[in-house]
Amino acid sequence: MLTEKHTHIRWISAAASAAALALLAACGGGGGSGNGSNTTAGSTPASGATPASAPTPASQTSPTNTSPTLAAATAVVDGTTIGTPQWSDGSTSSGGTGQAVNGLNCAVAGAKYSYAHLSIYQGGKQLALPANIGTVAPTMARQTGCVYPVHTVDASGKVRMDVTSGGSYTLGQFFAVWGQPLSTTNVAGLTGNVTAWVNTGGALQQYSGDLASLSLTQHGEVTLVIGTPPAQIATYAWTDPPPFTSTVSTLSFGGLLGTLYFQDGSTGIGSTGAPVDGVVCAPGMAETFHVHSHVAIFKDGQWLAFPKNVGITSGCNYELHTHDNTGIIHIETPNVKPFTLGQVFDIWGVPLSSTNVAGVTGNVVVYINDNGDVRRYTGDPRAIPLTSLRDITFQIGSSLTTLPTYSWYEPQ
Secondary structure, rough: OOOHHHHHHHHHHHHHHHHHHHHHHOOOOOOOOOOOOOOOOOOOOOOOOOOOOOOOOOHHHOOOOOOEEOOHHHHHHHOOOEEEEEEOOOOOOOOOOOOOOOOOOOOOOOOOOOEEEEEEEEOOEOOOOOOOOOOOOOOOOOOOEEEEEEEOOOOEEEEEOOOOOOOOOOOHHHHHHHHOOOOOOOOOOOOOHHHHHHHHEOOEEEEOOHHHHHHOOOOOOOEEEOOOOOEEOOOOEEEOOEEEEEEEEEOOOOEOOOOOOOOOOOOOOOOOOOOEEOEEEEEEEEOEEEEEEEEEEEEEOEEOOOOOOOOOOOOEOOOOEEEEEOEEEEEEEOOOOEEEHHHHHHHHOOOOOOOOOOOOOOEEEEEEOOOOEEEEEEEOOHOOOOOOOEEEEEEOOOOOOOOOEOOOOOOO
């Protein structure tokens, strides 16, 4: 009987000890992994006979600091694509298609522009901002087309801002023109936790306010991150186009700009009256759609006059042609049609590439100016669209210190 009693007592004592150990383990103390150390977050590993410490309160447990730092500036030529393509070019159907958007009107480009830069990251990967956001193609009713005061022209990430009248803009206005959502959980259709970072003058700061209200400052950089931020956020040192000259060149019908260099008219392998690259030649063609672009060619600083009568034969005029040596390209056709600079050079019958402009060879740099919205173009020069009042400048050889600017003889 006594033996049974002692056995019963030992059983109760053992059970109590097991319960105490189980309670201790549940509270984070005691043993853990098979090697005798405890790897539970927030607890102190057991060491010899040292009693297990109390668990760290949850309020004191914080994740590793993942705030990114600002990387060293990357030298970038204006017009360079930055990031991986993700979205289609242009605004969406719910964005700016010509109507007023968020207080912004679509109109002919202003006379003075600056830019902010926008980077978007998802999963540590930088995504390219699409070209032509806020750019509306010409129609018969609006033959010049139009642009919003905030828009893109390439995939460099630059958001171009019309500062002719000192206007200021927000990130929300740009996304409204783009026609894409912007919130703390959604950036242009990409969902997740969104953080924003702003670099102004070399100081990187996290932005915690309303994203739509974030101001786009001139030459400032905005970075939107979906998910985990990258270890470093890029910043850029841009090689921007030269400034405009203070001397305005007048584009007068029948005039001359530059030094006569090329033979007038098309070459023998150019236009002969047959269609060229889909460009039609016809006598008495209706000119219901009638706009002008301009081309200037500089070789080592010397302005080479564009030839007259390119695209004009004894029996017809091509839809693309010149009348004089000013460099004005006349676009005259019965209907709205897209044309490119390559078509003009094919009608002329001369080469056009990144190393050869009408037989003038060397390092070729191309600048595009839309009434003051100027940038370097890094793509195939043959693919440059011809639009109303667009100035295309070729720099071959030595660099230009200034870019020409013009007084057009047609209303702007």
